[in-house]
Amino acid sequence: MLPSTFLLRRASASSAAAAARRSFATGPASGGTISDDLLSRLGSLSTQALVDGLWVMGWPPSQIDGARPLHPSHKCVGRAVTLNFVPARPDIASDKPPGPDSPEYEAFEKCGPNDVLVMSSVGPWESxxxxxxxxxxxxRGVGGLVTDGSVRDTDEIINYGFPCFSYSTTSRQGPAAMQPWECNGVISVSGVTVRPGDAIVGDQDGVVVVPAKVAEKVYSIAHGREVIEGIVKEELTKNPGPPGRFYPFMSGKIKVDSPLGKLLATKGITPENSNQFEGSADW
Known part of the structure; x- marks a missing residue:
């Protein structure tokens, strides 16, 4: 029989190993680096199509409801650099690295043209x-800024030229209510989880988070859906009528002998070259 001290040590080592494994969940997804090419392809799609793609796969809600474009022209796509704010507290303020070493400036320096800074606020009206x-x-030529909080100096930020998505605008001073605490950790923004390196896509309908690990699959589904919707719209434009004969459809469940399946066949889209049909889903 093994001595109790040995068992305790082994249990302690096992706990430490488990804790080390868990610690990896605080950073970017393993095996999920998004290339510039994939970013470009994701950015060519609407946020609706991306939401649909994740919904079909059964993933949790991905739209950040608390982030709206600051200007009608704003659209962004990039890899997430995250920044988490916590409620203000004296000891937090004294422990936070000062000046340029603050987590917010650490996050700023990680951002470039293919990055979107995602900031988790403690409240929608906080700056x-x-x-x-x-x-x-x-x-830094940042690709965009997304927050479920608010921003100040709206006109000037619009003039800066980078896309900004926020809950609203405000004149409040942020430090009175919250302080930046962590750069590039996993954060919650309007209840949506964001990991560093996830794809962030924003347009006039809102902001969507595409998890890095499944980004290629989401693109495949979403692009296929957009192609199909284009064909349906073209058909309804030429032959006006209720769209109910084609809708609703679920990616991966279109039947070959359905009105939609027959319409797609006239355009050369079949189970042999599309993952949108029943039995052809690859997710």
Whole structure:
């Protein structure tokens, strides 16, 4: 029989190993690096198509409801760099690295043209920053900013030229309510989980988070759906009538002998070359 001290040590080592394994979940997804090419392809799709793709796969909600475009022209796509804010507290303020070593400036320096800074606020009306801080994002050529909080100095931020998606705008001072605490950890933004490196796509309908690990699959489903919807729209334009004969359809469940299946066949889309049909789903 093994001595009890040995068993305790082994259990302790096992716990430490388990803790080490869990710690990996705080960073980017393993095996999920999104290439510039895939980013470009994801950005060519609508946020609706991406939401549909994740829904078909059974993933949790992916739209950040608390982030709307600051200007009608704003659209963004990039890899997530995350920043988490926590409610203000004196000891938090004293323990946070000061000046340029603060987590927010650490996050700023990680951002570039193919990155989107995603900031988790403690409340929708709290300010995550304004023109002086975000001047650095302009200098870095950041691909976009997304937050479920609010921003200050709206006109100036719009003039900076990078896409900004926020809950709203405000004149409040952020430090009075919250402080930046962690750069590039896993965060919750309007109840949606964001991991560093996830694809962030924003347009006039909102912002969608595409998990890095399944981004290629989501693109495949979403692109296929958009092609099909284009064909349906073309058909209804030429032959007006209720769209109910083609809708609703579920990716991976279109029947070959259905009105939609027959329409797609006239365009050369069949189970042999599409994953949208019954029995052809690859997810």
């Amino acid at each position: 995550v920053g304004g023109d002086i801080k975000f001047l650095r994002l302009k200098q």
